[in-house]
Amino acid sequence: MLMENYTYNSLTLQLEGLSVPKESVYPVFLFFFFSYLFILIVNLGIAFLVFIDTNLHQPMYLLFCNLPFNDILGNSIMLPRVMMNMLRPPSEHSISYYECIVQAFTTHMFGTTSHTVLMIMAFDRYVAICKPMHYASIMTNRMVIKLTVFAWGSAFVLVAILLGLTIRLNRCRTMIMNPYCDNASLFKLSCDSVVINNAYGLTFTVVLLTSSIGSIVLTYTKITVVCLTSKSKSLNSKALKTCSTHLFVYLIIVFNGISIITLHRFPQYSFYRKLCTILFHIIPGSLNPIIYGLQSKEIRKFLLKWIMSKKVLQS
Template sequence: RYVAICNPLRYAAIMTNKMVIKLTVSAWGVAFVLVGILLGLTIRLNRCRTMITNPFCDNASLFKLSCESVFINNVYGLTFTVVLFTASIGSIVLTYTKITVVCLTSKNKTLNSKALKTCSTHLFVYLIMFLCGMLIIILHRFPQYSDYRKLSAILFHIIPGSLNPIIYGVQSKEIKKFLSNLLQSRKILPSL
């Protein structure tokens, strides 16, 4: 988004196939290493319980099955989460700040409108996923709220996925026109 908005004429030169492959391999490589370490720390634990109290099996639920100290796992897991979220949010804030500066200094209304539409929807979807994910992480720390954690774990998989097509679809002219026609026809029908 940053390159497309801030350097649109250089986009093809910057975002080559080679660059896309580098970015993809970097993202997947870092994820595999960090998750591999997390799984390695989890596998080493002996289990003395068998019931997972979540609707699905996640790493924090596996920690709760162990009778051993999970201090190292918790420290690594929290550090992993903080680093991942900080890097993610930091890169978004940095690039969106640069995009905002370009939009404020540019007199091109079309560019500003497109940038605002693209960035606002992306930011909105990201914030929904971030808040849903953080809620689960926070609720894992409070065993007395296990029912809320179960509900939030289910909603984490339903809400962002359900809202994505709505949030991105509202930008489509055809969908806007359809919704506008639908709402106008509903206003006409009750008066008949």
């Protein structure tokens, strides 16, 4: 009986992986490898820069630092495993059940936290532009900590329930039909009823997207009204610079998410769907620090000063 249960709920799973033509394996592998390397270097660099430069110890940059950590976490759990499997035959694409759970948890944490962090950043922009006289009293260090805890805490609770509902199921299959583990792939291994999982998954998606899109639309509507009624060119310029950056990053994440959901409806494009799920991690992780780095006058000044000091030392 024990042996039967063990084989029924196998602790070793198989990953389908990314089916890349033989001649494209190494180019795709190198693309993923250098993307991952770039994500690590640039995101760690931006976070370190904010940490050491006191001019950047402002709520906007401190809240932004949540994105680099989230991008590093999301890519570090997923990309190395995907790259490793690309160089192995399909028969060796095995993963332990517990590692799969951790991978699925961090994958969903990455996607959820991307939305919650951008929500708290939208609140910061709203206070800065609509209530500039009260900004310092509202956006205190304590408020920054509260917002950060909210962003990560709410994401943790939502994802923990999502995975908790999946862990309770018995498994009668072992093939994960994806390049990496996620919740949907895991509960599809079960022969039990997954009605509750589907219901919560739908509720989870609706609540997250409604809260995310709703908060962005609300804050940006109020910001737009303030800018249209204000005759201050400096205020409008500040709003355009900071808000366009934030909005661009948000639209990248939403577009990636919609692309994956749309491609799920077309099984014949499964390769593109799988590639899209990987790019969902790579694209924001690569672009976020560049977009904020180029937009921020303080970050540009620090980098320029650092480059000039290097040139002086060399000469």
